[in-house]
Amino acid sequence: MTPFALEIGVALLMLIVLGAGLIGGDGGRRRTGAITALGLVVLVAAAFTLRPWGSAGGGAFVSDRLARFAKRLFLGSTLIGVLASLSLPGEVFRRRATEYYLLLLSSLLGMMVLASARDLILLFVAFELMSIPLYALAGFRKREPEAVEAALKFFLVGTVSSAVMAYGLSFVYGTAATTALPGVARALEGQPPLLVFGLLAVLAGFGFKIAAFPFHMWVPDTYEAASTPFVAWLSVAPKAAGFVALFRIFLEGVGDQVTLWMPIIAALAAVTIVGGNLMALPQQNVKRLLAYSGIAHIGYMLVGLAAVSASGTAMVLFYLVAYVFANMGAFLVVEVVARSEGTEHLNGFRGLAQRSPLLAVAMLLFLLSLGGIPFVAGFWAKLYVLWAAAEAGLYWLVLLGAILTVVALFYYLVIARRMYIDPPTRPEPIPLAPTMALCVIVCVLGVVVLGLAPSPLVLAALRAASRLF
Amino acid sequence: MTSVPVLSIVTWAPFVGALLIMFTARQRPLAVRLIAATATAISAALSVYVFLAFDPEAGFQFYEKLPLVPSLGVSYELGVDGLNVLLVLLTSIIIVAGVFASWTVTVRSQEFYALLLALVTGVYGVFVSLDLLVFFLFYELAVLPMYLLIGIWGSSGEVRPRGLFAWAFRATGVGTKEYAAMKLTLYLLFGSAFILVGIFALYVSAGNASFSFLDAEMTAFDPALQRWVFLAFYVGFGILAGIWPLHTWSPDGHASAPTAVSMLHAGVLMKLGAYGIVRLGIELLPRGASGWASLVGTIACLNIVYGALAAMAQRDLKYVIAYSSVSHMGIVMLGAATLTEAGLGGALFQMFAHGIMTGLFFALVGLVYEKAHSREIARMGGFGRAMPGIATAFTLAGLSSLGLPATAGFVAEFMTFLGAWRSAHPWWLFPAVAGTFLTAVYILRVAKQIFWAAAAPDFPPLADARGPEWVALALLSFVLVFFGMLPALALGPIESGLAPVLLRLLP
Structure with a gap:
C-alpha cells in the first residue's frame, strides 16, 4: 500500500465534492455536506483498517505510527465537525456550501501531509496548506463585520507567524545545509548559535499556530465571530497538527540536543x-x-x-x-x-x-x-x-x-x-x-x-x- | 480472605443505588428514599459485619485486587486494617442516619439522593482503597458532588455580616450557599493538587512502577524527600481536615449545606483528611512526620483554641457547630502530632467519636431549622418543652463534645491529652485542655438558650422529631454512649492498626 493512500483519498473526495457542487445549484447545500460526511466516514474506516506503511521522497514523507495516529485523529475530528456543520441554517452558506466543505477538506489535506512530513520544506508547505483555508473559513460569514475583523486578525497573525517560521527555517537550512530532519539533528551537535536561533524562530511561529500564551491574541476574537461548528473543529484539529509538527521538529529533528x-x-x-x-x-x-x-x-x-x-x-x-x-x-x-x-x-x-x-x-x-x-x-x-x-x-x-x-x-x-x-x-x-x-x-x-x-x-x-x- | 468482595459491595452499593434512582424512580419520592435507605443499609450491614469479623492479629483483611492499568502499575486494590475499619463503620452509621434525617427533602429529591449516594461511594472508596491513584480518584468523587449538593439544596445564612469588612462580605456574597459551595469545592481541589504531587513523588522515587500502598510501605524513602512530601500531604489533606488557617471553607460550607451533607461532610469527610495524614503522611513517611511534628502539633493547638473562640462568637447555630468541628479536628491533629501510641490512638478514636457526635449535632440543627425556620440563636428559646427528644439528644451530644465520661468523646480526649503529655512537647496539653473548657462554655450556653431558657415569643407551636427522624437520632445517640461505655471494642482494632505505624516511627 502506498504511503499516500489516505491523502489520495482526501484529494479524491475534494474532487467529488467539487463536481457535486458544480452540478448542484441551489439545493446543493445539504447534498455536498452529506457527500463530504459520507466520504469522511469511508476515510475514517480506511484509516483504521488500511496499513499504509513506508516512506516516500527519500524519507521526506513517512507514514509511521505517529503519522497514522495523528491522521485518525484529524479525520475523526473533521467528521464530527462536518456532521455538526450540516445543521447550520441556510443563510450561513448562501449557496457557498461547496466552498465551505472544500476549504475544510483542503485544510485537512494539509494537516495529513504535515503529520507525515520529515522534510522542512514539505513541512512548511503542508503547514501553509493547512492554514490558508482556515483564514477564509474564519471569515466565511462575510456580511458580518465581526467575522471579517476576526478573519483579518487571524490572517495577519497567521501570515506573520508563517513569515517568522520561514525566516527561522532559512537559518536552519543555512547552517545545516539540508532540509531533512535527521540532517538537522546531526548539524545541531555543536549547537551552532545561528541554528539555535533559527529553531527558536520556528518555535515562535508554532507558538502562534497552537496559540501558546504570548502568541494567543487572535484566538478569542476568531472563535467568537466564526460559526461555532467550524470553531469546534478549529479549536482541536489544527492544534493537534501543530503538536505533531512540534514533535517532528523538536524531538526527531533535534535529536540528542533536546535538553536545550x-x-x-x-x-x-x-x-x-x-x-x-x-x-x-x-x-x-x-x-x-x-x-x-x-x-x-x-x-x-x-x-x-x-x-x-x-x-x-x-x-x-x-x-x-x-x-x-x-x-x-x-x-x-x-x-x-x-x-x-x-x-x-x-x-x-x-x-x-x-x-x-x-x-x-x-x-x-x-x-x-x-x-x-x-x-x-x-x-x-x-x-x-x-x-x-x-x-x-x-x-x-x-x-x-x-x-x-x-x-x-x-x-x-x-x-x-x-x-x-x-x-x-x-x-x-x-x-x-x-x-x-x-x-x-x-x-x-x-x-x-x-x-x-x-x-x-x-x-x-x-x-x-x-x-x- | 473471603471470596465475596465484601468491601467492593460496601463501596459500590450506594453507587448502584444512585444509578437506580436516576433511571427508575422518576417523580416517585417515596421510591427514591426507599432505594437510598436500602442501598445504604446494605453497606451498613456489611460494614458492621466487617467490623465484627475483623481480626486484630491479621493486618490487611478483606483484601481485593484487580489490575486496572498493568503497564503503569495501577490496580483496584481494597483492604481494611485497624486504621480504617472504624472509619468505614463511621461512614455507614452517618449515611444511614443522614438518609433518615433528610427524609423531608422534597425539591428535586431524585437528584439529591443520587448525588448523595455517589458522594458516599467516594468516601467509602477513599477509606478502603490501598492503591494511591484509585484513592485519589475516590477522593475527587467525594469532593465534587458537594458543589451541586450545597449549591442547589443548601441554605443561605440569615445572620447578615456586620463590622468593619461587612461591605466586602456582602460584595462577595459571603454566607450565601453559592459562595459556600464554590469556596468549599475550590479549597478541597486546591488541596488535592498537593496530594497529587505527593503521590507522584512517591511513585517516581519508589521506582517500582506501582501505586500500591503495600509496595510503597516496603520502600524506605529518602529522608529529604520524606520531608517535603509530608509537607505536601499535610497541606493537601490538612485543608480537608480543617487545619488553621486553611479551615475557612469548613464553617461556610457546613453551615450552608443541607442536613445530610453537613453530617457527612463534618462527620466523615474531615476525618478523611486526618486519615490521609495518618495513612500516607505518618505511616509512609515517618521521618517526614517526626520532622514536622512540632509544627503540626502547634497548629493543632491553634485549631483547638481558635475554633472554640470562634464558635463562642457565632450568632448562627449552624456556624457554632461548624466551628466546633474545626476545634475538635484540632484534637485529632494534636493526637496525630504526638506520634505516641496514646496520642495516635486518641486521634483515631476522636475521629470516630467526633464523627458520630457532629453528625448528631448537624442532624439536630437541621431538625430545629426545619421546624422553627431559624438558625439565629438569640431569637430562639424554650424549645425544650416543645421538642424534648431533640433537646435531650442535643444535650447528650454537647456533653460528649466537652468530653464527659461515659461518652465516646471522653475516651478520645483523655487519650489524646495523655499522648500530648508524653510527647516531646508536653505544653501542648494546656491549650488542649483549655479548648475543652471553652467548648463547655459555648455548647452549654447554646443549649441553655435554645432549649432551656424562657420560651421565645415569635414562634408558632413546634413539633418534636417524627418517624424516620427518630431513627437518625436514636442511632447516633446510641452509638455515642455505646462506644463511651465500651471503648475497648474500638481500641482493639486501633491498636492493631497502629502497631506498624509505631514500628516505623522508631528511629
Missing part, C-alpha cells in the same frame, strides 16, 4: 497555563471562555512536550484525543443553546438542567472532562501529562498545573451553576437537530469511554510515540 529546549518549553507551558486560565476567569461569553480555556489546555499539552520523553509525547497524544471529544462537544452544546436562545452569553444556560436534562448532563460531562475530573477522559489526560512531567523531575510544573486546574474548575463550575442551580427563564426544551444530537452523543461516548477505560488508547499512544526516541 526543555526549559524554554516548560516556561512556555507555565505561562500558557497561568495566562489562559486567568484570562478565562472574567469571561461572560461562553465561546470566549472556551477560547481562553483552550489556551490553558494547550499549556497542559506543552507540559507533556516539556517532559521530553516517550511517555510525555504519548500523554500529549492521549490529551489531544480527550480534548477533541470534550472541547468539540462543549462547543457544539454552546452552538445548540446559542441558536435556540439567540445569545452566547452565560445566561443562555440558565436552568438548562430543567429544560433539557440530557443536554445539560452532556455539557456537564464535557466541562468535567475539560476540568480534569475523574471518570471522564480529561482526568486521565491531565493526570498522564503531569505524571510524565513528574518523571522528568519537573515537580514545580506539576504543582503549578495541578493548582491551576482549580482556577479552571471555577469557571467551568460557573457554567454548571447556570445550568443546574439557577432557575430557567423559559420552560420549553431546547430543539436539537438530529445530526447535532449524533455529534454530541459521539463526543459523550468518547469522553465517558476514555474516562472509564483509558488503557487501550494509552497503549496506542505509547506505541505511536515510541519511534521518536
Whole structure:
C-alpha cells in the first residue's frame, strides 16, 4: 500500500465534492455536506483498517505510527465537525456550501501531509496548506463585520507567524545545509548559535499556530465571530497538527540536543497555563471562555512536550484525543443553546438542567472532562501529562498545573451553576437537530469511554510515540 | 480472605443505588428514599459485619485486587486494617442516619439522593482503597458532588455580616450557599493538587512502577524527600481536615449545606483528611512526620483554641457547630502530632467519636431549622418543652463534645491529652485542655438558650422529631454512649492498626 493512500483519498473526495457542487445549484447545500460526511466516514474506516506503511521522497514523507495516529485523529475530528456543520441554517452558506466543505477538506489535506512530513520544506508547505483555508473559513460569514475583523486578525497573525517560521527555517537550512530532519539533528551537535536561533524562530511561529500564551491574541476574537461548528473543529484539529509538527521538529529533528529546549518549553507551558486560565476567569461569553480555556489546555499539552520523553509525547497524544471529544462537544452544546436562545452569553444556560436534562448532563460531562475530573477522559489526560512531567523531575510544573486546574474548575463550575442551580427563564426544551444530537452523543461516548477505560488508547499512544526516541 | 468482595459491595452499593434512582424512580419520592435507605443499609450491614469479623492479629483483611492499568502499575486494590475499619463503620452509621434525617427533602429529591449516594461511594472508596491513584480518584468523587449538593439544596445564612469588612462580605456574597459551595469545592481541589504531587513523588522515587500502598510501605524513602512530601500531604489533606488557617471553607460550607451533607461532610469527610495524614503522611513517611511534628502539633493547638473562640462568637447555630468541628479536628491533629501510641490512638478514636457526635449535632440543627425556620440563636428559646427528644439528644451530644465520661468523646480526649503529655512537647496539653473548657462554655450556653431558657415569643407551636427522624437520632445517640461505655471494642482494632505505624516511627 502506498504511503499516500489516505491523502489520495482526501484529494479524491475534494474532487467529488467539487463536481457535486458544480452540478448542484441551489439545493446543493445539504447534498455536498452529506457527500463530504459520507466520504469522511469511508476515510475514517480506511484509516483504521488500511496499513499504509513506508516512506516516500527519500524519507521526506513517512507514514509511521505517529503519522497514522495523528491522521485518525484529524479525520475523526473533521467528521464530527462536518456532521455538526450540516445543521447550520441556510443563510450561513448562501449557496457557498461547496466552498465551505472544500476549504475544510483542503485544510485537512494539509494537516495529513504535515503529520507525515520529515522534510522542512514539505513541512512548511503542508503547514501553509493547512492554514490558508482556515483564514477564509474564519471569515466565511462575510456580511458580518465581526467575522471579517476576526478573519483579518487571524490572517495577519497567521501570515506573520508563517513569515517568522520561514525566516527561522532559512537559518536552519543555512547552517545545516539540508532540509531533512535527521540532517538537522546531526548539524545541531555543536549547537551552532545561528541554528539555535533559527529553531527558536520556528518555535515562535508554532507558538502562534497552537496559540501558546504570548502568541494567543487572535484566538478569542476568531472563535467568537466564526460559526461555532467550524470553531469546534478549529479549536482541536489544527492544534493537534501543530503538536505533531512540534514533535517532528523538536524531538526527531533535534535529536540528542533536546535538553536545550526543555526549559524554554516548560516556561512556555507555565505561562500558557497561568495566562489562559486567568484570562478565562472574567469571561461572560461562553465561546470566549472556551477560547481562553483552550489556551490553558494547550499549556497542559506543552507540559507533556516539556517532559521530553516517550511517555510525555504519548500523554500529549492521549490529551489531544480527550480534548477533541470534550472541547468539540462543549462547543457544539454552546452552538445548540446559542441558536435556540439567540445569545452566547452565560445566561443562555440558565436552568438548562430543567429544560433539557440530557443536554445539560452532556455539557456537564464535557466541562468535567475539560476540568480534569475523574471518570471522564480529561482526568486521565491531565493526570498522564503531569505524571510524565513528574518523571522528568519537573515537580514545580506539576504543582503549578495541578493548582491551576482549580482556577479552571471555577469557571467551568460557573457554567454548571447556570445550568443546574439557577432557575430557567423559559420552560420549553431546547430543539436539537438530529445530526447535532449524533455529534454530541459521539463526543459523550468518547469522553465517558476514555474516562472509564483509558488503557487501550494509552497503549496506542505509547506505541505511536515510541519511534521518536 | 473471603471470596465475596465484601468491601467492593460496601463501596459500590450506594453507587448502584444512585444509578437506580436516576433511571427508575422518576417523580416517585417515596421510591427514591426507599432505594437510598436500602442501598445504604446494605453497606451498613456489611460494614458492621466487617467490623465484627475483623481480626486484630491479621493486618490487611478483606483484601481485593484487580489490575486496572498493568503497564503503569495501577490496580483496584481494597483492604481494611485497624486504621480504617472504624472509619468505614463511621461512614455507614452517618449515611444511614443522614438518609433518615433528610427524609423531608422534597425539591428535586431524585437528584439529591443520587448525588448523595455517589458522594458516599467516594468516601467509602477513599477509606478502603490501598492503591494511591484509585484513592485519589475516590477522593475527587467525594469532593465534587458537594458543589451541586450545597449549591442547589443548601441554605443561605440569615445572620447578615456586620463590622468593619461587612461591605466586602456582602460584595462577595459571603454566607450565601453559592459562595459556600464554590469556596468549599475550590479549597478541597486546591488541596488535592498537593496530594497529587505527593503521590507522584512517591511513585517516581519508589521506582517500582506501582501505586500500591503495600509496595510503597516496603520502600524506605529518602529522608529529604520524606520531608517535603509530608509537607505536601499535610497541606493537601490538612485543608480537608480543617487545619488553621486553611479551615475557612469548613464553617461556610457546613453551615450552608443541607442536613445530610453537613453530617457527612463534618462527620466523615474531615476525618478523611486526618486519615490521609495518618495513612500516607505518618505511616509512609515517618521521618517526614517526626520532622514536622512540632509544627503540626502547634497548629493543632491553634485549631483547638481558635475554633472554640470562634464558635463562642457565632450568632448562627449552624456556624457554632461548624466551628466546633474545626476545634475538635484540632484534637485529632494534636493526637496525630504526638506520634505516641496514646496520642495516635486518641486521634483515631476522636475521629470516630467526633464523627458520630457532629453528625448528631448537624442532624439536630437541621431538625430545629426545619421546624422553627431559624438558625439565629438569640431569637430562639424554650424549645425544650416543645421538642424534648431533640433537646435531650442535643444535650447528650454537647456533653460528649466537652468530653464527659461515659461518652465516646471522653475516651478520645483523655487519650489524646495523655499522648500530648508524653510527647516531646508536653505544653501542648494546656491549650488542649483549655479548648475543652471553652467548648463547655459555648455548647452549654447554646443549649441553655435554645432549649432551656424562657420560651421565645415569635414562634408558632413546634413539633418534636417524627418517624424516620427518630431513627437518625436514636442511632447516633446510641452509638455515642455505646462506644463511651465500651471503648475497648474500638481500641482493639486501633491498636492493631497502629502497631506498624509505631514500628516505623522508631528511629
